[in-house]
Amino acid sequence: MAKELFILPVDLMESQLSTIDLLTAMFPSDGELEIPESTTQCVEKLRSWCEDPSFPPPTIPSTLSLTVSLPILEGEKTIQVNISVPLQCETPETDHSPPLGYSLRQPEWMSRAEVARLTASIPAGDDALEAFEYIQAEASRFLEHKQSEAVVPEDTDRGPIVRVWFYFPSLSTRKKRDDMVNLAPGYALTGFVLAGKPGVLCLEGCSQDIDSYMSFIKTHSWGDIPSYQKKVSERFRETEGVQRVFPGMEEITDSLGERGGQRANRGDMQALEAWLGGKGLQEAFEKVIF
Numbered sequence: 001m002a003k004e005l006f007i008l009p010v011d012l013m014e015s016q017l018s019t020i021d022l023l024t025a026m027f028p029s030d031g032e033l034e035i036p037e038s039t040t041q042c043v044e045k046l047r048s049w050c051e052d053p054s055f056p057p058p059t060i061p062s063t064l065s066l067t068v069s070l071p072i073l074e075g076e077k078t079i080q081v082n083i084s085v086p087l088q089c090e091t092p093e094t095d096h097s098p099p100l101g102y103s104l105r106q107p108e109w110m111s112r113a114e115v116a117r118l119t120a121s122i123p124a125g126d127d128a129l130e131a132f133e134y135i136q137a138e139a140s141r142f143l144e145h146k147q148s149e150a151v152v153p154e155d156t157d158r159g160p161i162v163r164v165w166f167y168f169p170s171l172s173t174r175k176k177r178d179d180m181v182n183l184a185p186g187y188a189l190t191g192f193v194l195a196g197k198p199g200v201l202c203l204e205g206c207s208q209d210i211d212s213y214m215s216f217i218k219t220h221s222w223g224d225i226p227s228y229q230k231k232v233s234e235r236f237r238e239t240e241g242v243q244r245v246f247p248g249m250e251e252i253t254d255s256l257g258e259r260g261g262q263r264a265n266r267g268d269m270q271a272l273e274a275w276l277g278g279k280g281l282q283e284a285f286e287k288v289i290f
Helices: 010-026 037-051 112-121 128-149 174-187 207-221 269-277 282-289
Strands: 063-072 077-086 101-104 161-168 190-194 199-206 233-238 249-251
Touching (some): 010 077, 010 128, 063 128, 077 128, 101 128, 112 128, 174 190, 174 207, 199 282, 233 282, 269 282
Parallel strands (some): 190 249
Antiparallel strands (some): 161 199, 161 233
């Protein structure tokens, strides 16, 4: 059975409203702070009630929500923080407001598990500024570490380098593509992902690492996809005298120019052919696409 909740006393409610005012002052620019219309309307009702609490308090939700966009690494990236401001408590008489709640919207450069770990470590309390500083510091450290991992990995003792090409009749889901890019450094892999119809995945690394990576992708990242929809085939495996030509793992979908098709999802194969040709990989293109 759900616990009965009580509206906060006037002084604590005013404190919660002051927190919202503070956030509005801290993030005055468009795009920095998102306040739903329902939150704005509820705030106005509560201000009126705080001025004259002799009337019954308005029917209100248990929390108010708003979202702040925080810059990371001097604005190189951003991360969005959902903030919950409690309006109710479990006892009718309390001296302290319930703490603010924080959750993170998953950015394209973090996995779901990484977001969950960062969210769980955010310090609890009413000091939103402290929470924001912590999130920015930890997210910046994460990005710096990720960027350092993006350099070409050492291949000593990992076995000979191979280059493997995978073909997808269709590859579109943003989350799946992000996982392909974000998980590759952990397996000492470099290469690229191209989304669209068709989609292409190229991986450079030792055979065992590539096989382990693909197994993890299919089992975890694609775990919610029916098996009959996991259409991917290995088209070409280069094994003789392979040297890495890709400095890291990246998605190249938007860098090859405009895409065709009703949903702009047909990749420009001529652009891909020219791009790979510039890297000395013309033969691979012909074996993978044709």
